[in-house]
Amino acid sequence: MTQVAVIDYGMGNTGSLLNMLRRIGVAAILTHEKEQLASCSHFILPGVGSFDSAMTNLKNRDLLCSLQECVIDSQKPFLGICLGMQLLAHSSEEGQLPGLGWIDAAVKKFPAFSDPALPVPHMSWNSAESSPNSDLFAHSAEERFYFVHSYYMACEHESDIAATTEYGITFTSAVNRNNIFGVQFHPEKSHRFGKELLSRFLDVKKVADDQTT
Amino acid sequence: MIRLPRIIPILQLSKRQLVKTIRFRKPTYVGDPMNILRIFNDKEVDELVILDIDAHRNERGPDTDYIQQVAAECFMPITYGGGITSLEHADELFAAGVDKVCLNTSAYTQPELLTSIANKYGSQAVVVSVDARKRMFGTYTAVIRGATQNVRLKFADYVRRCQNQGCGEILVNSVDRDGIMSGYDLNLIKTVTDHSCVPVVACGGAATNLDFLSAVKEGNAAAAAAASIFVFQGPHRAVLVSYPDRKHIMEMFDDNCRQCQNVA
Numbered sequence: 001m002t003q004v005a006v007i008d009y010g011m012g013n014t015g016s017l018l019n020m021l022r023r024i025g026v027a028a029i030l031t032h033e034k035e036q037l038a039s040c041s042h043f044i045l046p047g048v049g050s051f052d053s054a055m056t057n058l059k060n061r062d063l064l065c066s067l068q069e070c071v072i073d074s075q076k077p078f079l080g081i082c083l084g085m086q087l088l089a090h091s092s093e094e095g096q097l098p099g100l101g102w103i104d105a106a107v108k109k110f111p112a113f114s115d116p117a118l119p120v121p122h123m124s125w126n127s128a129e130s131s132p133n134s135d136l137f138a139h140s141a142e143e144r145f146y147f148v149h150s151y152y153m154a155c156e157h158e159s160d161i162a163a164t165t166e167y168g169i170t171f172t173s174a175v176n177r178n179n180i181f182g183v184q185f186h187p188e189k190s191h192r193f194g195k196e197l198l199s200r201f202l203d204v205k206k207v208a209d210d211q212t213t
Numbered sequence: 214m215i216r217l218p219r220i221i222p223i224l225q226l227s228k229r230q231l232v233k234t235i236r237f238r239k240p241t242y243v244g245d246p247m248n249i250l251r252i253f254n255d256k257e258v259d260e261l262v263i264l265d266i267d268a269h270r271n272e273r274g275p276d277t278d279y280i281q282q283v284a285a286e287c288f289m290p291i292t293y294g295g296g297i298t299s300l301e302h303a304d305e306l307f308a309a310g311v312d313k314v315c316l317n318t319s320a321y322t323q324p325e326l327l328t329s330i331a332n333k334y335g336s337q338a339v340v341v342s343v344d345a346r347k348r349m350f351g352t353y354t355a356v357i358r359g360a361t362q363n364v365r366l367k368f369a370d371y372v373r374r375c376q377n378q379g380c381g382e383i384l385v386n387s388v389d390r391d392g393i394m395s396g397y398d399l400n401l402i403k404t405v406t407d408h409s410c411v412p413v414v415a416c417g418g419a420a421t422n423l424d425f426l427s428a429v430k431e432g433n434a435a436a437a438a439a440a441s442i443f444v445f446q447g448p449h450r451a452v453l454v455s456y457p458d459r460k461h462i463m464e465m466f467d468d469n470c471r472q473c474q475n476v477a
Contacts, residue, residue: 012334015310019285048335116433119412121337121381123435125259126216146260146290148312148337167216189290189312191257 002202004028005040007067009057011083012048020188024199032061037070042202046188047083051107051151052095054083064100072102075179077204085175085182086153094151102180104156105172113168121150128163128173128185136162136174136181136200143193145185147173152184179204217462218429219259219436222443223416224249226265226295229279233440234266235392237344237360243444249454250286253443256456260290262315262384262414262438264342268296269318269358277305284310292340292384298323303330307338315340315384318357321364321371324378331379336411341380343372345401346388353401360388369408376411383413384438390418394441397424402432414438422457426465 004021006014008030021028029036037043045067047054058064071078080088089099092107099107110120125144130137137143152171155161162181163174175182181201187194224246225232231249232240243249253261263283268275274296284291293306294315303314319326320341331339344360345353345368355364355371364371372383385405387398395418402415412435415428419439428434446453 012338013307013310013312015281015284015308016287016291016312019310020288022285023288048338049333050335116406119410119435121412123337123382123412124216124219148290150337186290189288191254191288195288 002026002042003040004042004044004202005037006030007043007045007063007084008032009047009054009061009063011054011057012046014046016186017044017046017081017188020195020198024195024202026202032063032066034062034066037066040070041076042204043067043070043076043078045078045080045084045087047081047087049083050094051083051086051092051099052097054087055095055097055099058087067100071180077179077201078181079198079201080180080182081188082149082184082186085184086151088175088180088182089153092151103153103160103175103177103182105153105160105175107151108154109151110168110171115168118168121148122167123148125190126165126167126173126185128165130163130174131161134162134174134176135204136176136183136197138193138196145173145183145187145190145193145197147185149184153182217459217466218425218434219414220425220457220462221260221262221414221436221438222253222258222456223262223264223438223440225440226263227267229276231444232266233392233444237388237391240266241450243452246283247286249444250283252454253456254287254289257459258289258456260292260436261287262292262294264315265293265295266359272296274298274302275306277302277309280306280311281309294340294342298326300326300329300333303334307334313338313340313382315342316380317342317344320375320378320380321355321357321366324374327375327378327380331381336379336381339380340382340384340414341375342384342386343375343405344386344388345405347398347401351400353404356388368404372405372408376409381411383409383411384416385413385434387417392441393418394420396420397428397432397437399427399432402428402434406433412436422462422465425457425462426469429466430469
């Protein structure tokens with residue numbers, strides 16, 4: 001059965017994500033307890049705030065170990081949202097601490113664009129050019145998402161890039177490697193486009209399950 | 214797809230009812246907030262700003278229980294403003310599902326609150342509503358407490374101070390144009406964008422979709438907000454909830470871009 005863990009590590013607002021999951025009709029809990037996490041099938045790491053305080057909070061709540069077990073050892077589907085995606089990288093220009101390092105990438109700050117129509121943070125609805133084999137996207141022209149960020153993830157391997165978006169530059173707006181997914185935008189704030197994306201993530205089965213069927 | 218500026222309905226709440234003011238006074242009853250929110254949700258609006266216009270008066274702080282019910286109906290970004298005087302208020306609102314908090318009176322009386330909210334939630338989550346009244350010779354005074362008290366700082370200095378304290382977005386609201394539907398005060402918007410490095414949202418006076426275009430193209434606003442235009446229809450201000458069709462807005466901005474290129 002699908003049971004979603006929204007990782008509770010004190011970084012930003014989880015209310016809207018839980019609202020969206022409730023609307024989708026899936027069982028979801030907000031938790032950082034090891035036992036509860038182990039019983040869940042899908043993991044969502046939200047996050048608003050700074051890179052170093054997020055990594056510090058994950059460490060202080062013993063989440064690094066629990067997440068390693070659930071996501072890396074057990075290969076259960078994981079989705080990082082916004083800062084939660086950036087934490088997948090090995091490092092960030094925003095801080096000194098290492099990230100989770102699950103995706104070979106570094107997080108960079110947007111350059112200051114001379115065009116006044118491109119203020120940083122990038123705070124707007126934007127489209128995502130999804131790679132054709134990505135499971136997360138509808139690949140439709142009208143698909144759009146809400147973005148709020150000053151940093152973006154620069155991947156080392158093109159195969160990890162699930163979508164790109166234009167904002168002064170072309171940046172990676174979604175990543176995927178095996179059971180690990182990340183989106184720079186906020187699906188919980190992106191109307192039906194976000195709702196459908198989350199539903200598709202929840203349809204992703206544990207890698208091991210796929211192999212047995 | 215071209216990236217469009219956000220077009221943002223502003224909902225004014227008073228005692229859990231939706232109202233609309235004129236020049237920050239005379240709140241007129243518009244309807245039940247929940248019904249109207251659901252319509253805006255169905256219309257897939259870019260974002261919503263919810264301002265409780267008398268939360269500051271009775272010093273009771275934000276009506277968080279109600280805001281939580283509101284947020285549960287909204288699958289777009291929501292900004293809430295009204296009666297926020299502490300970090301705890303912000304904590305409760307973010308936990309309720311709000312994405313950004315909007316400060317007016319507290320932004321002036323306790324600027325360090327902007328910093329503490331920004332440190333915890335990021336500056337993108339901290340909006341200041343710079344309510345402005347026009348003075349002679351094209352200058353402006355910022356006002357607080359529902360436009361009943363002046364900010365004793367030069368207008369541009371105040372706009373800059375808010376950003377230095379951690380505000381990541383400015384909602385510039387013309388008191389003189391509020392509810393008047395005579396177009397934005399573009400000079401005011403330009404004055405604020407000239408002194409800002411954060412996104413500026415224009416508010417106060419929008420009457421047509423073309424006003425949104427002017428706010429962005431002439432005022433350099435990153436987004437355009439309005440209230441009356443989205444809830445009233447016709448000269449008698451009959452209540453009718455509407456939101457411009459995305460295709461129409463896209464064509465409007467697209468045509469304008471093409472015209473610019475032709476001129477150049």
